[in-house]
Amino acid sequence: MLNLDFEQSIAELEAKKEELSRVSSSGEINIADEVARIEKKIERLLKDTYAKLTPAQKVQVARHPNRPHAKDYIDALFTDFQPLAGDRHYAEDAAIIGGLARFKGQAVVVMGQERGHDTESRVKHNFGMAKPEGYRKAQRLMALADRFHLPIITLVDTAGAFPGVQAEERGQAEAIAKSIESCLRAAVPIISVVIGEGGSGGAIAIATADRVYMLEHAIYSVISPEGCASILWRSAANAADAAAALRLTAQDLKQLGVIDGIIEEPVGGAHRDPATIQAAVSAMIDAGLQELLSRHPSALKAERRQKFLAMGSKGLS
Amino acid sequence: MNWLSNFVRPKIRALVQKRDVPDNLWLKCSNCDAMLFQRDLAANMQVCQHCGHHMRLSPTERLELLFDEGKYTEHPLPKVLADPLKFRDQKRYADRMKDAVAKQGRSDALVIGDGTIGGIPTVIAAFDFGFMGGSMGMAVGDGIVAAAQLAVQKKAAFVAVPSSGGARMQEGILSLMQLPRTVIAVEQVKEAGLPYIVVLADPTTGGVTASFAMLGDVHIAERGALIGFAGARVIESTIRETLPEGFQRAEYLMDHGMVDIVVHRKDLRDTLARVLGLLMSGPKFGGGKKVESAFAGPHGATQIVLR
Numbered sequence: 352m353l354n355l356d357f358e359q360s361i362a363e364l365e366a367k368k369e370e371l372s373r374v375s376s377s378g379e380i381n382i383a384d385e386v387a388r389i390e391k392k393i394e395r396l397l398k399d400t401y402a403k404l405t406p407a408q409k410v411q412v413a414r415h416p417n418r419p420h421a422k423d424y425i426d427a428l429f430t431d432f433q434p435l436a437g438d439r440h441y442a443e444d445a446a447i448i449g450g451l452a453r454f455k456g457q458a459v460v461v462m463g464q465e466r467g468h469d470t471e472s473r474v475k476h477n478f479g480m481a482k483p484e485g486y487r488k489a490q491r492l493m494a495l496a497d498r499f500h501l502p503i504i505t506l507v508d509t510a511g512a513f514p515g516v517q518a519e520e521r522g523q524a525e526a527i528a529k530s531i532e533s534c535l536r537a538a539v540p541i542i543s544v545v546i547g548e549g550g551s552g553g554a555i556a557i558a559t560a561d562r563v564y565m566l567e568h569a570i571y572s573v574i575s576p577e578g579c580a581s582i583l584w585r586s587a588a589n590a591a592d593a594a595a596a597l598r599l600t601a602q603d604l605k606q607l608g609v610i611d612g613i614i615e616e617p618v619g620g621a622h623r624d625p626a627t628i629q630a631a632v633s634a635m636i637d638a639g640l641q642e643l644l645s646r647h648p649s650a651l652k653a654e655r656r657q658k659f660l661a662m663g664s665k666g667l668s
Numbered sequence: 669m670n671w672l673s674n675f676v677r678p679k680i681r682a683l684v685q686k687r688d689v690p691d692n693l694w695l696k697c698s699n700c701d702a703m704l705f706q707r708d709l710a711a712n713m714q715v716c717q718h719c720g721h722h723m724r725l726s727p728t729e730r731l732e733l734l735f736d737e738g739k740y741t742e743h744p745l746p747k748v749l750a751d752p753l754k755f756r757d758q759k760r761y762a763d764r765m766k767d768a769v770a771k772q773g774r775s776d777a778l779v780i781g782d783g784t785i786g787g788i789p790t791v792i793a794a795f796d797f798g799f800m801g802g803s804m805g806m807a808v809g810d811g812i813v814a815a816a817q818l819a820v821q822k823k824a825a826f827v828a829v830p831s832s833g834g835a836r837m838q839e840g841i842l843s844l845m846q847l848p849r850t851v852i853a854v855e856q857v858k859e860a861g862l863p864y865i866v867v868l869a870d871p872t873t874g875g876v877t878a879s880f881a882m883l884g885d886v887h888i889a890e891r892g893a894l895i896g897f898a899g900a901r902v903i904e905s906t907i908r909e910t911l912p913e914g915f916q917r918a919e920y921l922m923d924h925g926m927v928d929i930v931v932h933r934k935d936l937r938d939t940l941a942r943v944l945g946l947l948m949s950g951p952k953f954g955g956g957k958k959v960e961s962a963f964a965g966p967h968g969a970t971q972i973v974l975r
């Protein structure tokens with residue numbers, strides 16, 4: 352497990368515990384007590400640290416390489432996953448994975464940005480930064496869901512849409528705009544979960560949803576704190592200031608009425624206990640879906656519009 | 669693979685034995701040159717045991733492979749005007765047709781069957797490449813229209829399995845008119861809210877790709893299948909460049925966004941069953957009323973997808 356810079360004392364305790372655990376196998380009894388004591392201390396320290404993470408620290412947690420990614424959630428929460436590929440224009444973009452699947456038996460369309468977990472898969476998925484073809488695939492999947500009355504579940508985790516010359520030439524902006532439009536046109540329930548980083552247009556393209564949930568330590572912003580700092584502070588070194596100023600935490604966004612719910616993470620963050628966070632995400636999606644499935648599809652669309660039209664009426668207290 | 673060993677394998681074997689002549693028991697793999705015993709090849713769904721090369725299936729082998737228990741009802745192709753242009757190249761089209769009918773034992777290059785896949789009512793239209801290169805003329809076009817309408821009437825999914833060199837030159841402009849006609853056919857299936865799946869088999873080229881074969885809700889291609897609009901030789905001589913490795917093969921098409929799934933033939937039926945099962949089991953929400961689709965109609969999915 353990679354430890355973040357603010358987890359230094361936790362890392363030290365974990366190293367100590369590790370060391371002791373190795374000794375205890377040689378039969379000394381009181382060492383087990385010591386290990387238990389350290390474990391308790393780690394737990395308390397994690398709890399305290401994660402209860403008051405600063406926005407900049409949340410940025411680090413949201414991007415933690417061991418944090419469960421879209422594919423991990425798809426594998427854990429869905430059955431019968433049948434990946435679908437391609438935009439029917441130019442390419443298959445593995446930055447957005449998606450397809451048909453079942454959620455608790457219910458046929459759905461699921462998609463999300465996948466960041467990859469090692470060098471090879473990160474390159475394959477372009478670090479979760481989709482190109483126009485990725486967003487055109489998303490549009491295609493949303494239209495498919497609409498045609499067959501399948502709810503749509505999206506897992507948002509991207510630093511942003513891929514910035515590149517060819518992506519611009521192929522209409523990155525148009526692809527994102529059409530993807531937002533596709534979300535708004537679909538007469539089926541749409542649930543989005545920001546599982547890590549919700550990076551601007553690249554995120555909203557698949558997160559214009561009836562219910563948008565965020566993990567407790569996920570972030571969602573119009574620009575990355577680094578990008579914001581380099582523009583407004585003229586130095587990326589002010590990223591922490593930007594992170595605070597942007598109000599990109601789940602807690603702030605809930606107050607602003609931009610998101611509908613926060614999914615509590617296990618102590619020490621989602622990456623420390625993937626099974627627990629996956630169960631929590633599953634329960635939240637299930638609750639949202641049950642509620643939305645009772646609505647009439649045309650009401651769903653009207654309410655979705657209304658929800659986004661009403662945004663901005665709530666400030667922070 | 670129980671369905672395979674229990675039903676399809678013996679059926680295909682029986683079929684192959686029926687049509688085989690004793691001196692034709694061995695066949696050379698066109699990809700790896702291995703000599704293959706035809707009986708083994710049939711038992712392996714016409715996939716080379718040495719290199720995995722997928723050979724072409726006859727349309728009846730295809731239907732037996734895909735339908736549950738290999739069982740289906742075949743529907744005859746509609747009767748069409750024969751040789752409307754009185755076409756003649758080095759040979760009269762009427763004579764070519766006579767030969768093809770005699771050789772293949774069917775009226776034209778398409779077979780229509782209805783049955784179930786994974787329990788889901790499905791109509792399949794499968795091409796016969798052995799019948800004048802699976803070319804699409806009026807009879808094939810009418811067959812696609814009839815098969816699509818049968819699917820609508822039976823509230824069944826529609827699966828097209830092209831294996832075709834393209835439009836049938838000998839029917840001139842009337843074969844070109846099969847492009848819009850087959851597109852209308854699959855539009856009718858979509859308007860009825862039924863799934864339309866294309867199984868791209870080797871080869872799918874020319875006018876067939878430029879019409880119904882590229883408009884599926886889901887595109888499944890068989891491994892290594894040649895799929896494209898213009899022929900590789902035509903492209904090469906036009907642009908005077910050598911073409912990239914794997915050009916116009918199923919895997920290449922997938923990388924380029926045209927195909928959803930590339931499968932080994934042994935997984936084809938299960939994949940189809942899974943996709944159809946998922947598409948045909950949408951929830952009854954909003955009080956169980958039929959959902960009106962924002963994507964249907966003139967500004968519908970095709971517009972969003974094709975721009």
Ligand SMILES: [Zn+2]
Nearest residue numbers: 697700716719
């Ligand atoms: Zn071979």
